[in-house]
Amino acid sequence: MHSFQELAKKFINRFDVPHFPKHPATLYEPGDYFLTIGGKRIRPVMCLMGNELFGDITEDAYSVAIAIELFHNFTLVHDDIMDAAPLRRGMETVHTKYGPSVALLCGDVMIIKAYDYINKINIEHIRAVMELFNKTATEVCEGQQLDMDFEKQETVSFDEYLHMISLKTSVLLAASLKLGAIIGGAGEANCNNIYNFGLNLGLAFQIQDDYLDAFGDPAKFGKDVGGDIRQNKKTFLLLHALEVATPQQLTTIKELLNTDSADKVERMLEIFKACNVAAWANQLKEQYLAKAYKYLDDIAVTATRKHELAKLAEYLIQRQS
Amino acid sequence: MHSFQELAKKFINRFDVPHFPKHPATLYEPGDYFLTIGGKRIRPVMCLMGNELFGDITEDAYSVAIAIELFHNFTLVHDDIMDAAPLRRGMETVHTKYGPSVALLCGDVMIIKAYDYINKINIEHIRAVMELFNKTATEVCEGQQLDMDFEKQETVSFDEYLHMISLKTSVLLAASLKLGAIIGGAGEANCNNIYNFGLNLGLAFQIQDDYLDAFGDPAKFGKDVGGDIRQNKKTFLLLHALEVATPQQLTTIKELLNTDSADKVERMLEIFKACNVAAWANQLKEQYLAKAYKYLDDIAVTATRKHELAKLAEYLIQRQS
Numbered sequence: 001m002h003s004f005q006e007l008a009k010k011f012i013n014r015f016d017v018p019h020f021p022k023h024p025a026t027l028y029e030p031g032d033y034f035l036t037i038g039g040k041r042i043r044p045v046m047c048l049m050g051n052e053l054f055g056d057i058t059e060d061a062y063s064v065a066i067a068i069e070l071f072h073n074f075t076l077v078h079d080d081i082m083d084a085a086p087l088r089r090g091m092e093t094v095h096t097k098y099g100p101s102v103a104l105l106c107g108d109v110m111i112i113k114a115y116d117y118i119n120k121i122n123i124e125h126i127r128a129v130m131e132l133f134n135k136t137a138t139e140v141c142e143g144q145q146l147d148m149d150f151e152k153q154e155t156v157s158f159d160e161y162l163h164m165i166s167l168k169t170s171v172l173l174a175a176s177l178k179l180g181a182i183i184g185g186a187g188e189a190n191c192n193n194i195y196n197f198g199l200n201l202g203l204a205f206q207i208q209d210d211y212l213d214a215f216g217d218p219a220k221f222g223k224d225v226g227g228d229i230r231q232n233k234k235t236f237l238l239l240h241a242l243e244v245a246t247p248q249q250l251t252t253i254k255e256l257l258n259t260d261s262a263d264k265v266e267r268m269l270e271i272f273k274a275c276n277v278a279a280w281a282n283q284l285k286e287q288y289l290a291k292a293y294k295y296l297d298d299i300a301v302t303a304t305r306k307h308e309l310a311k312l313a314e315y316l317i318q319r320q321s
Numbered sequence: 322m323h324s325f326q327e328l329a330k331k332f333i334n335r336f337d338v339p340h341f342p343k344h345p346a347t348l349y350e351p352g353d354y355f356l357t358i359g360g361k362r363i364r365p366v367m368c369l370m371g372n373e374l375f376g377d378i379t380e381d382a383y384s385v386a387i388a389i390e391l392f393h394n395f396t397l398v399h400d401d402i403m404d405a406a407p408l409r410r411g412m413e414t415v416h417t418k419y420g421p422s423v424a425l426l427c428g429d430v431m432i433i434k435a436y437d438y439i440n441k442i443n444i445e446h447i448r449a450v451m452e453l454f455n456k457t458a459t460e461v462c463e464g465q466q467l468d469m470d471f472e473k474q475e476t477v478s479f480d481e482y483l484h485m486i487s488l489k490t491s492v493l494l495a496a497s498l499k500l501g502a503i504i505g506g507a508g509e510a511n512c513n514n515i516y517n518f519g520l521n522l523g524l525a526f527q528i529q530d531d532y533l534d535a536f537g538d539p540a541k542f543g544k545d546v547g548g549d550i551r552q553n554k555k556t557f558l559l560l561h562a563l564e565v566a567t568p569q570q571l572t573t574i575k576e577l578l579n580t581d582s583a584d585k586v587e588r589m590l591e592i593f594k595a596c597n598v599a600a601w602a603n604q605l606k607e608q609y610l611a612k613a614y615k616y617l618d619d620i621a622v623t624a625t626r627k628h629e630l631a632k633l634a635e636y637l638i639q640r641q642s
Contacts, residue, residue, distance in 0.1 A: 027466035078429060082422040101403040101469055104425060105462050108399065111429070112458045115436060119451040126447060130440040137433045141426050145348035148422055 001305060004312045007048045007057075008041055014062055015041070015069060019113060030098045030106045034077060035070075037091040042316075043176040044069040049312065050180025050194055053305055060121040060183045064129060067117040068176050070110050071133070075140055077107040082148065111137075121183070128182050136175040143168030150234055158239050162203070165236075170202025177309075193299045197309070200292035205316050207285040210235040214269060215278055226265035232257050236284070241275045249274065289317060322626060325633045328369045328378075329362055335383055336362065336390060340434060351419045351427045355398055356391075358412040363637075364497040365390040370633065371501025371515055374626055381442040381504045385450060389497050391435035392454075396461055398428040403469065432458075442504070449503050457496035464489030471555055479560045483524070486557075491523025498630075514620045518630070521613035526637050528606040531556040535590060536599055547586035553578050557605070562596045570595065610638060 002010070019035060020028035044065035051061035079085075080093040081103050087093060095103035118129055146164040150156045178195040186194070213228040214237055228235050238253075245253060249271050256268050272278065292313060296306055323331070340356060341349035365386035372382035400406075401414040402424050408414060416424035439450055467485040471477045499516040507515070534549045535558055549556050559574075566574060570592050577589050593599065613634060617627055 024463055024466050024470065026470050027463060078425055082425060102466070104399055104403060105466055107429075108432070109459055109462045111432065112455055112462070115451065116455045119448060119455065123444060123448060127440060127444060130436065134433055134437045134440065138430055141430045141433070142345055142348060145345050145423070145426055149345065149347050 001052060001308050002048075002057075003308055004045055004049065004315060007045045007052075011041055011044050011048060011062070011065060011069075015044070015066060019070070020109070026098075026102065027105055027109065030094050030102055031110055033097070034094050034106070035073060038089050039069075039073075041069060043072050043172055046173060046176040046198065046312070047180040049309055050177035051184045052180075053194070053299070053301055053309065054181060054184030054186045054190070058183060060125065061180050063117045063120045064133075064179050064183060065176075067114040067133070068172070068179065070114040070117065071137060072172065074107045074110040074114065075144070077103055077110065079144060081107075082144070125183050129179055132175055132179060132182070136171050139167045139171045143171075155242075156234050156239065158243060161234055161236070161239050165206050166199065166203065169206055170199045173202040173205075174198030187300075190299050190301070193295045197292050197295040197299070200288045200295065201313050201316065204285045204288035204292060204313075207236050207281055207288065208317055210237050211278065211281045211285070214272060226269070229265045229268045230260075237272055237277045237281055240280055241272055241277050244275050244280075245271065285317070289313065322373060322629050323369075323378075324629055325366055325370065325636060328366045328373075332362055332365050332369060332383070332386055332390075336365070336387060340391070341430070347419075347423065348426055348430065351415050351423055352431055354418070355415050355427070356394060359410050360390075360394075362390060364393050364493055367494060367497040367519065367633070368501040370630055371498035372505045373501075374515070374620070374622055374630065375502060375505030375507045375511070379504060381446065382501050384438045384441045385454075385500050385504060386497075388435040388438040388454070389493070389500065391431050391438065392458060393493065395428045395431040395435065396465070398424055398431065400465060402428075403465070446504050450500055453496055453500060453503070457492050460488045460492045464492075476563075477555050477560065479564060482555055482557070482560050486527050487520065487524065490527055491520045494523040494526075495519030508621075511620050511622070514616045518613050518616040518620070521609045521616065522634050522637065525606045525609035525613060525634075528557050528602055528609065529638055531558050532599065532602045532606070535593060547590075550586045550589045551581075558593055558598045558602055561601055562593055562598050565596050565601075566592065606638070610634065 016036065018032050020031050022028065047065040047068055048057055048061055051057050076088065077094050080088060081095045081100050085093050086096050093103070094106050098106070114133075118126070118133060121129060143164055143166070146160075147168055150161070150164060174195045175198070177198040178191050181191050181194045210228065213225065213235070216225050218225045224230075227233075228238075241253060242250070252267070253271060256264055256271075293310070296309060296313075299306065337357065339353050341352050343349065368386040368389055369378055369382055372378050397409065398415050401409060402416045402421050406414050407417050414424070415427050419427070435454075439447070439454060442450060464485055464487070467481075468489055471482070471485060495516045496519070498519040499512050502512050502515045531549065534546065534556070537546050539546045545551075548554075549559075562574060563571070573588070574592060577585055577592075614631070617630060617634075620627060
């Protein structure tokens with residue numbers, strides 16, 4: 001069994017090659033540019049780990065891992081257009097560097113290339129892999145749409161947010177593990193357990209992401225702490241605060257949502273503190289994490305094989321950046 | 322054997338249903354809207370015709386035909402964003418009606434849905450169908466990119482244009498026929514012949530399209546005659562004129578390309594006439610048509626089975642609108 005870090009190295013060795021032909025360079029150079037600006041490659045490595053849980057890692061698992069990473073990058077390129085994001089990982093986004101039309105087409109050829117990799121796998125798994133891949137890809141698009149819808153909505157319930165964030169981020173983590181498991185020949189119960197492990201881990205991860213954005217140590221977090229608050233982003237923290245705030249706190253929150261004042265982050269954090277948002281978030285994260293571990297426990301393979309997945313969960317959740 | 326019109330009816334019967342779930346309506350209503358604003362459904366019917374050439378039409382052929390039409394609509398939704406086109410078939414484009422972000426995602430879920438239909442077919446053909454589908458989808462994107470590149474280029478050679486237009490329009494017609502043939506169990510030689518029939522027919526069709534835009538009868542053509550000239554679109558006609566024009570005519574063409582004067586279309590048509598562009602285009606169209614028929618001849622099935630495909634070619638090329 002390999003650690004996440006070992007598998008990340010193995011994956012990157014295969015992934016860090018040009019994926020596109022030379023011509024037309026106006027279309028393909030942007031794609032290869034974006035694929036080289038990095039990223040932790042969490043999803044494809046989860047596919048490899050899901051695969052190794054049930055046996056030696058196969059060529060097919062690498063093909064599907066590459067397909068997953070290409071799909072993920074397709075969503076990033078298109079999301080960056082929709083969000084008008086100038087930078088990703090400190091580098092220019094595709095639409096900023098090459099224009100929105102090129103970025104649109106660049107994403108399109110990336111998802112088609114993902115299906116090219118799926119088409120390389122052994123025929124016995126192709127139907128199940130395609131089915132889960134398509135379902136997940138559709139859900140990720142639905143999540144992005146709901147996220148955009150919520151930006152325009154005055155109120156979003158906690159459950160609505162949970163649904164959206166599951167679609168937008170967790171289902172792809174869950175599916176990555178399950179796709180690896182399918183290729184590893186896992187049965188239905190094991191496949192469902194590993195999927196639900198990933199789904200709950202993804203939610204715990206997202207809660208932590210929201211938490212770090214508000215309460216993280218700027219030196220360790222890397223990103224701009226308080227960015228979500230400044231952008232009025234609906235997060236686990238804000239939605240909880242809205243649910244538990246006193247009428248007076250509620251008035252202040254609404255006032256803060258309508259201002260760009262210099263002390264906006266500071267004042268919102270004061271309310272978060274008064275509402276015990278941090279402790280609540282921590283507790284919720286632990287709940288999802290416990291659920292995740294329960295599903296991991298239920299997977300019918302010897303405990304030692306699960307060790308690296310448990311370590312991955314720990315690594316993802318303990319991270320400070 | 323069925324005629325194009327009969328198969329179009331059969332196809333539309335299956336295709337004119339909602340293809341997407343109800344929720345989120347903000348994402349899926351735009352998709353179903355666009356799929357109902359019409360179109361001749363030429364490509365999916367060509368898939369059915371390619372299939373029937375080798376036997377009775379199968380369920381798989383319908384699935385792939387639907388996938389082809391969904392893919393085609395995906396390209397239209399995204400192209401309309403890139404071209405900032407307000408209308409298609411007299412109806413509002415998706416980005417005009419719902420905004421560019423929705424249109425982008427709407428296209429994305431449409432191509433994923435196309436792969437969903439491909440995943441329904443019998444496992445024995447899935448690899449070959451995916452391979453040709455992916456190759457063609459990639460080429461169509463390349464064609465769109467080259468088309469955008471050419472808009473910014475001062476000069477485009479006739480061969481460059483031919484390559485671009487093959488990718489942008491002909492390969493999907495060719496692939497539609499071949500996908501039907503693959504599912505019908507056709508051998509490699511027959512598959513290649515039907516592909517090349519479609520490719521050359523597509524080029525003949527495009528030449529005629531360019532011709533009608535310049536010389537068509539406005540009453541019959543439907544579209545705005547002279548539109549290509551007004552928009553400085555590089556067409557078969559303009560590129561040929563640029564190649565054969567006298568230095569003096571060349572000066573006038575370049576002058577016209579830099580003006581929006583009221584007599585622009587009229588004056589360009591005068592040069593086209595002086596350069597015998599119409600006769601040349603007609604001859605070129607006939608050459609591609611002859612090549613197409615040659616490939617049709619070479620398909621190893623009895624002549625009577627090919628009758629409807631020959632009629633389709635005639636119908637597409639004789640059309641006045």
